[in-house]
Amino acid sequence: MNTMIRLRDLTKRYQTGDQEIRALDGVSLDIADGDFIAIMGASGSGKSTLMNIVGCLDTPSSGSYEFEGLPLDRYDDDALAQIRNQKIGFVFQSFNLLPRTSALENVELPMLYAGVPPAERKRRALESLQKVGLGDRTEHKPNELSGGQQQRVSIARAIVNRPKILLADEPTGALDSRTSEEIMALFTELNRLGMTVVLITHEREVAEYAHRIIRFRDGRILSDDLRGAPSGQILA
Ligand SMILES: Nc1ncnc2c1ncn2[C@@H]1O[C@H](COP(=O)(O)OP(=O)(O)O)[C@@H](O)[C@H]1O
Ligand SMILES: [Mg+2]
Secondary structure (H helix, E strand, O other), X not given: OOEEEEEEEEEEEEEEOOEEEEEEEEEEXXXXXXXXXXXXXXXXXXXXXXXXXXXXXOOOOEEEEEEOOEEHHHOOHHHHHHHHHHHEEEEEOOOOOOOOOOHHHHHHHHHHHOOOOHHHHHHHHHHHHHHOOOOOOOOOOHHHOOHHHHHHHHHHHHHOOOOOEEEEEOOOOOOOHHHHHHHHHHHHHHHHOOOEEEEEOOOXXXXXXXXXXXXXXXXXXXXXXXXXXXXXXXXX
C-alpha cells in the first residue's frame, strides 16, 4: 500500500501559566492508502490533537507532516484550507450539522465552499445521502432525524467532495450500541470501497472493526497493532 500521510517526530506543546503540556511528545506514524485505523487511549492522551493536525485543523509545534509526498510546513493557510476541503472528510461525535437546515443542504455545504455549481451540488449531495442509506430523508432537518441518522448525514457530508481520507473523532460516542454497529458497518463499507479511515474511539467493540489499532499514552504511541483480517472481512 502507498503511504498517504507520513508524520515524523511530531510534538504539540501548550503553555498554560508556567506549566508546559506536551499534548504530543514525538509521534511518528505512516498512514497508508486504504488503511482503516482506530486510535485508542485515555482521555487527555493526545488523540484529538493528533487528529486535528492530521486534518490540517491545527499545526504541530515541531516535526514533519507529508501529505502524498508534499511537506505541509511549506503550505500557507489557503493551501491548507484547500487540502482540508478537497482531501479530508471530518466526522464528529456531536455530528456538527446546521440546525433548521435540511439533510440535503447540510451535505451540499462543503461543495459550496469548493465552488461546485448548484445542479451538480444537488446531484452529488443526493448520491452521497443514498450511499449512507438516507435517500428518503433528504428534506428532513437534524431535529427530525435520530442520532444514527444525523451521524449518517454527517458522514454523507464528509464524503461528498470525495476525500482521500475520512477522520472521525469518537463518531459513535453519542450513539447506543446497536446504532454504533450500523455506523461502523458504514465505515467498513466505505473502507472496502477504497476510503482511508482513521477514527478515535474509547470502545473496544468499535475499534475491532479497524484493521489497525494504535494506542496512545501521554502524547506518545504506546502500540500500533495490525489485526489479522483485512478490512471488510471482519464482519463476515
Ligand atoms: N488548546 C489547548 N490548550 C491547552 N491544553 C490543551 C489544549 N488542547 C489540548 N490540550 C491538552 O493536551 C492534552 C491532549 O488533549 P487531547 O488531544 O484533546 O486528548 P484526547 O483527545 O486524547 O482526550 C490534554 O492534556 C489537554 O488538556
Ligand atoms: Mg479527544
